[in-house]
Amino acid sequence: MATIRIPPVLRPAVGGERTVSADGSTVREVLDSLVGAHGELQSQLFGADGDLNRFVNVYLNDEDVRVLEGLDTGVGEADTLVILPAMAGGAPRP
Template sequence: MAKIKIPPVLRPSVGGEKEVHADGGDVGAVLRALAEQHPATQQQLFGADGSLNRYVNVYLNDEDVRVLDGLDTTVGESDTLVILPAMAGGGA
């Protein structure tokens, strides 16, 4: 079961947990399992077409999955996924 580190902004959607575990053979399956366990995360993670929202960054063992195989990136039982929402800032 892969470990998923949850950022503070998503913690209310997973009962306040900092880490959760989910099964899946690839990043997409693990994130879909997370969304099944915690339905409030579905719209936060995925767009209407099932793709990862563009403002959500996912890292597998410190490697951005977008430069790997995206949602098809293979996940092992001892792997860690980190979800990081993109932060926007700016000055006036």
């Protein structure tokens, strides 16, 4: 099982956990397993086309999966995925 690090903004959807484990041999399979256990994450991670939302970054052992093989990137049992939603906001500049 791969380990998935969950950012604070998504933790309510996984019962407040900082990390969860999920099965799969690719990034897509691991994330599908995560969504299968925590369905609320579906719309937060994936668009209607089944690809990652453009504002969601996923890293496999500190490498952005978009520069690897995307959702088809292979995942081993000792690997760690990190989900980082892009953040926006703040005060406008004067």
